[in-house]
Amino acid sequence: MSQFELDPTATSTPPEEIARALADPGFGRYFTDHMASATYTPDAGWHRLVIEQTKPFEMHPSAGVLHYGQEIFEGLKAYRRADDSVWLFRPRKNAVRFAASAERLSMAPLPPDLFVDAVTSLVDLDRAWVPAPAKEQSLYIRPFEIASETFLGVRESHEYKFTVIASPVGPYYPDPVWLWATPTFTRAASGGTGAAKCGGNYAASLIAAGEAKQHACDQVLWLDGAEHRWVEECGTMNILFITRDGELITPDLRGTILDGVTRDSLLKLAPHHGLRPVERQIGIHEVATRIASGEICEVLACGTAAVVVPVLGIRRPGATLDAHDITLPVADATPGPKTMAMRGHLLDIQYGRADDPFGWTVRV
Ligand SMILES: Cc1ncc(COP(=O)(O)O)c(C=O)c1O
Structure with a gap:
């Protein structure tokens, strides 16, 4: 039984219009009819739990989020199966990460049960917006929390607003990607918000x-903030390396990268594909050397929006200031077989075409 009060809109989108949106949803272009929301105040805790028509926010121009940036979010998906049932993938892992993000940003953490309740109830009400399983389409769900108190002054807000919106989507990166190992910028530092x-x-x-685009790459490959030496993750994805001797290596979690749900899922699926999962620091020099020698035979990036994307190569600047970029094509720049097998396996679990021995999928 949901804790959210349902206040459905009297003017839902007509089915023909939903069908038009689902025919070619792109990513984040269309939004479903409803949103879930909750308000936090110190006296009442989380209250005013409601699912209602998706509509613009009203807030005072001094609201904390607009000045001091207290904002966190999540991303997960609902999948329609061939039998028309609708399922979520590991929603509790997102819920727990959301509460951890709130703690780091000194925001009121939302209890994970409420998070899962909000997501499940919203998808249930807007299930007409969940695309058919063809073409890897799904309903992307975006829970987020903002500081809503009216005040100025650098301190944490005392009031927060939690909202969930949803958008039918196709694949985020339809094609394999090239990565740019930026020498200029860092994403996170030890003790920061990475x-x-x-x-x-x-x-x-x-x-x-933008710098990646200038170097004809699709995404940034972030290196560590202290030495620009250790591989961390991509702009919206974690990164993994497959070696000829059967290791699936990914940077370990030391507070500077996102603990990705997809990353964790691939590490657990690895043994089913003859791979040993290894979480450890890996340097860009090791990556370059072992790609060149062929010891690293596949590179892949992964995330909820992107699923699993083959990495065709990594570009990084030369050792001297005016040296040309060094291009490191991975295994003749073709998507690797293990990458594609793990990608297929994950999608098959998500769409209910394969067994789910881990109990990851949750029916709406
Ligand atoms: C910076 C970053 N790293 C990794 C990921 C992958 O995380 P997940 O698999 O939970 O979507 C994302 C996507 O949310 C991200 O934004």
Whole structure:
């Protein structure tokens, strides 16, 4: 039984219009009819839990989020199966990460049960917006929390607003990607907010995405903030390396990268594909050397929006200031077989085409 009061709109989108949106949803272009929301105040805790028509916010221009950036968010998906049932993938992991992000940003943490309740109830009400399983489409769900108190002064807000919106989507990166190992910018430092999913991390990353484009790359490959030496993650994805001797290596979690749900899922699926999961620091020099020798035979990036994306190569600047970029094509720049097998396996679990021995999928 949901704790959210349902206040459905009297003017839902007509089915023909939903069908038009679902025919070619793109990413984040269309939004469903409803949103879930909750308000936090110190006296009442989380209250005013409601699912109602998606509509603009009204807030005072001094609201904390607009000045001091207290904002966190999540991203997860609902999948329609061939039998028309609708399922979420590991929503509790997102809920727990959301509460951890709130703690890091000194915000009121939302209890994970309420998070899962909000997401489930919203998807249930807007299930007409969940695309058919063809073409890897799904309903992307965006829970977020903002500081809503009216005040100025650098301190944490005492009031917060939690909201969930949803958008039908196709694949985020339809094609394999090239990565740019930026020598200029860093995403996170030890003791910073790298492990939190907060808007500020993404605002600070956009300039590096521009630099990646200038070097004909699709995404940034972040290196550590202290030495620009250790591989961390991509702009919106974690990164993994497959070696000829059967290791699936990914940077370990030391507070500077996101603890990705997809990353964790691939580490757990690895043994089913003859791979040993290894979480450890890996340097860009090791990556370059072992790609060149063929010991690293596949590179992949992963995230909820992007699923699993083959990395075709990594570009990084030369050792001297005016040296040309060094291009490191991975295994003849073709998507690797293990990458594609793990990608297919994950999607098959998400769409209910394969067994789910881990109990990751949750029916709406
Ligand atoms: C910076 C960053 N790293 C990694 C990920 C992958 O995380 P997940 O698999 O939970 O979507 C994301 C996507 O949310 C991200 O934004």
